[in-house]
Amino acid sequence: MKRTAGVVRTVVALCLLAGLGLSASGCAEEPKPSVSVLGPWTGDEEESFEKVLDEFRKKGVDVDYQGTTSLRETLLAQVQAGSPPDIAVLNSVGELTEYAHDGELIPLPEAIRERSPAPWAPELTVDGRKNTYWTPVKVDLKSVVWHYPGKAAGKGAWCLGMGSGATSGWPGTDWIEDILLQRSGHAKYEQWVTGEISWESKEVRDAWETWGRIITADGGRAGAAAALRNGFEGNDGKGLLKRKGECVREHQGSFARRLYGDDVRFTPSAEAVGELGKGNGRGAYEVAGDMAAMFRDSGAARELLTFLTGEAARASWAGNVAERNRPFFPVSVGPYGDAWANRAVDRALTGARRLCLDASDVMPAGVRGAFYRAVLEFLTAPGDVKLLDGLLDQLEYEATRQRERGAGRVPSVCAAPAGGG
CATH class of the missing domain: 3.40.190.10 (Periplasmic binding protein-like II)
Known part of the structure; x- marks a missing residue:
């Protein structure tokens, strides 16, 4: 994030100045990596997602999540101001497609592309190259x-x-x-x-x-x-x-x-x-889905996307909310829980x-x-x-x-x- 880069520059500059009384250990400390996420979940859904993020935070990475019901307007304003989130989650593939063609999105790493099943994550040809630019983290x-x-x-x-x-x-x-x-x-x-x-x-x-x-x-x-x-x-x-x-x-x-x-x-x-x-x-x-895309590339952003598309995150998400609120995930991962709806939706998705x-x-x-x-x-x-x-x-x-x-x-x-x- 930009604020992280600013902290790093400040620490380095202070350490280079003599007579400031900074300890060697203070100069050696590095700020924790961090990643910002903009998404559609508010209220109970935000609470549930934050619990999933808490699992990721145990890896030593700070995550700043902002949930909003005005996602399109908020994201557009941030992009136009030159300060987009590291990761945005939205269901509008049309908007994501436009952002990709405008050069705003980062192609996904191969490991994440492999977890991004069709039809939720189609390849786009941008500037003559085929890439996948988003991955589904929840589907309907x-x-x-x-x-x-x-x-x-x-x-x-x-x-x-x-x-x-x-x-x-x-x-x-x-x-x-x-x-x-x-x-x-x-x-x-x-x-x-x-x-x-x-x-x-x-x-x-x-x-x-x-x-x-x-x-x-x-x-x-x-x-x-x-x-x-x-x-x-x-x-x-x-x-x-x-x-x-x-x-x-x-x-x-x-x-x-x-x-x-x-x-x-x-x-x-x-x-x-x-x-x-x-x-x-x-x-x-x-079908529909909530798709995660990288607007700014960093090791922390890649690590979070890898986590969100993996088994541990989905099991955590499904397990920390009431049975009737459990989200559905791409069919390559499978259902969680014994609820009739979980089993029936999974059968429909895999049997279509x-x-x-x-x-x-x-x-x-x-x-x-x-x-x-x-x-x-x-x-x-x-x-x-x-x-x-x-x-x-x-x-x-x-x-x-x-x-x-x-x-x-x-x-x-x-x-x-x-x-x-």
Whole structure:
């Protein structure tokens, strides 16, 4: 870190000056190595992550962790000021891709690349060289529907909540992405995400229209309107499924089980939603992850990344939180604990034919933001054809604008899981 370098220079300078009364032992002391980390975890999640870092601190390295709910803005400001963290953890592969092409990221050492499975950590070609620039430290399974045992996964009103501060709308993008993946297949999904097919294509339009039909079939327009009033975890932060009598099933990523514990079950969306599973059998799941990338190279930063992607750190992380809060890790490492959700998610991740990165996470930030806003506007009138025409036109315009300015793109977003598929 810069402050560490400053301390070293100061100590050396003082030791070179005569008559200052410094002991030989004082001059010989070196400051402890340190590393700064910026990440998305706050509250209970931050407490859990700090306990993992405490294990690393036993190696004699100081770690300064800053958790924030305004990760994009905080990181961008630090990078522009020339003082980025040593390591940043974020789920936006699109942002990481742009930072890599701008020369802000450090390629990962080979030992860490080997622990970075597809599709979470694709190789990028930057300045004519292929490298991996980030590694997943925690992952989530999507393309699933949560429900209580005994409740038919394929019937009943949907739990819908779009509120999420500056990123409101993302639960709706998950829906549209999953529908396109299940109905059109991973190849078309990948073409859309990487900009090879238009937002106005029949596959993309079909995904929006299908979502509109699904969410209005049970609960009608009232359900869509309620989604605009609800936070994605419920307005009380305890989960939408707990609002008994209002909804019985929720399309959400595997992190949702921390809201409900082990008394809920999930069903793959292709099985739970009739319009997705007819003759499908593709075995594709959408996934997301929290990716760690180096913005400044140092031995301490490399050592911390090696630790975070290893067995000891993941076992510590999984063991120091309540059973229902345990995080999931890349499939190359395996599950921790006996909880039903742990075993079921691991089986889904390792048994999938294809795992595909969350589309909006991969898109350039400008397109992702436009996608979020379009979802919110669509929900005001899900059956309005002219409204959808206008939204898709706006999204294609933004995607074209980002391509013309040279926004970087990942080469692929889908892959067979390590050791599975």
